[in-house]
Amino acid sequence: MQRRALLDAARALLSEGGTEALTFPALAERTGLARSSVYEYFRSRAAVVEELCAVDFPVWAAEVEAAMQAADTPEAQIEAYVRTQLTLVGDRRHRAVVAISAGELDAGAREKIRAAHGGLVAMVVAALSDLGHPQPRLTAMLLQGIVDAAVRRIELGAAEVPEEIVSAAVAMSLHGVTG
DSSP: OHHHHHHHHHHHHHHHHOGGGOOHHHHHHHHTOOHHHHHHHOSSHHHHHHHHHHHHHHHHHHHHHHHHHHOSSHHHHHHHHHHHHHHGGGSHHHHHHHGGGGSOSOHHHHHHHHHHHHHHHHHHHHHHHHTTOSOHHHHHHHHHHHHHHHHHHHHTTOSSOHHHHHHHHHHHHHHGGGO
């Protein structure tokens, strides 16, 4: 029960203020626990982020997979892959996934998260293969790079509205720089 409350508080803090807002004093204040009690559940901020990712990433991936399965062509699957991830940027669960880039995780945690991320990228490899792409794995990794860049652009509160960023990322994913 307390662990769940701590994770919910961590999601809220990440959503409101990014990784800088995720501190043990803030977690203690949000949950009404003593700061020392927070340490009974998590040894570090990195451990909080690691657990959030372990809990939230599968939900994220399932939503992407469901959107891809609902699409009826390889092109529509690729669009669903890009669009769904970018739509999830506003979801509180996403903040934990973004926090991975903060670099606070130990090598073992980063490897677990990389493996989970690899499963996400693998979803689009089949669609690229169905399109006859000669290097579907490499292209899937580059496609995820487009998604990651668009996520950062949205997260920064860029001059463009998020839907413009999503549309541009989808267009680049499907048509390259020729639009």
